Amino acid sequence: MNAIITLLSGLLFGIGLAFSEMTNPAVVIGFLDLFGDWNPSLLIVMVSAISIGMLGYAIKKKQAKPLFANDWQIPTLKQIDSKLLIGSTLFGIGWGLSGYCPGPGLTSLINNPSEGVYFVLALLFGSGLHQLQTKVTFK
Amino acid sequence: METVFNPLVGGLLIGTAATIYLLSIGKVIGISGILSQFLFRDNRMMQFLFLLGLILGGSVYGVFTEQTVPFPENRSPLLLIISGLLVGYGTRLGGGCTSGHGVCGISRISPRSIVATVIFVLVAIITVSISH
Structure with missing residues (x-):
């Protein structure tokens, strides 16, 4: 069951990205280019996705455990540390350079392979570089 | 009309995917995290399935939707490589990307995710305004 849900969640997430054209870096850069010909799509996508996400999280709070798992695995870190600040800054530079964040970047393998x-x-x-540096172990 | 309708519906689908995943499996969707687990953990079937769905779903133009803006062409490979390195390393150091911090983190009102999202959006806006 988990396998089906996981595949479907990925599929639905991807269709959402394609439907809103977030898979196209030109649309993303259109949003980031505040001082140019501004394209509000990304903002609309975020607000719309977060609205449903908040609803989902409210339902989660009333549920003792997930439907098909034994416990919740929600991130528990609270501290705002230098890793968060530096990592997000580096990510922002990379995102602004191409217009690709990880999801749309992966879909570009098919949409825009060159x-x-x-x-x-x-x-x-x-x-991988970060993995080498930290040797994070996954459960 | 399409300029509001498509992103609105696309966002609803993304939020619904995150909600189904959360309520069924108990985890938040973070694509940079799922990718890194797919690469570096032993049991990677679930990550594979998620990424497979994502890539298939994200390339269904013509079935559910038409593309209205052309994809960029002839951009320098060097720019794409630098961008990919920064996105790959930065999202892991910062513990999330647009999905994990931006969508799922803000949905659960996580202060870390709100800070991260404000930073990467602002830095990206500055980067675009400098590079254009």
């Missing part, structure tokens, strides 16, 4: 191969290889490498 860009996707370069971006995704570098994305994997960057993620």
Whole structure:
């Protein structure tokens, strides 16, 4: 059951990205380019997604445990540390340079492969670099 | 009309995906995290399925929706590589990206995610205004 839900969630998330054209970095840069020909799409997507997300989280609070798992695995970190600040800054620079964040970057492998191969290889490498540095172990 | 309708519906679908995943499996959707787990953990079937769905769903132009803005062409590979490195490393150091911090984190009113989102959006706006 978890496998089906996971595949469907990914599929639905991806369709949402495509439907709102967030898979196209030109649309994302259109939003980030506040002082140019501004495209509000990304803001509308965020507000709309967060509204449903908040509703989902409110339902979660009334549920003892997930439908198909034994416990919740929600991030518990509270501290606003230098890693959060520096990491988000580096991400912001990278995002602004190309208009790709991780999701739309991955879909560019099919949508715009001549860009996707370069971006995704570098994305994997960057993620791997952090893994080497920290040796995070996953449960 | 399409300029509001499409992002509105797209956002609803993204929020619904995050909610189904949360209430069923008990986790938040963070694409940078799922990607890193897919790369570096032993049991990676679930991450594979999620990413497969994401990539398939994210390339369904013509089935559910038409593309209205052309994709960028002829951009420098070097720009894409630098961007990919910064996004890959930065999202892991900062513990999340547009999905994990932006959508899911703000939905649960996490102060860390709100701070992260404000930073990466502002920095990206500055980056675009400098590079254009």
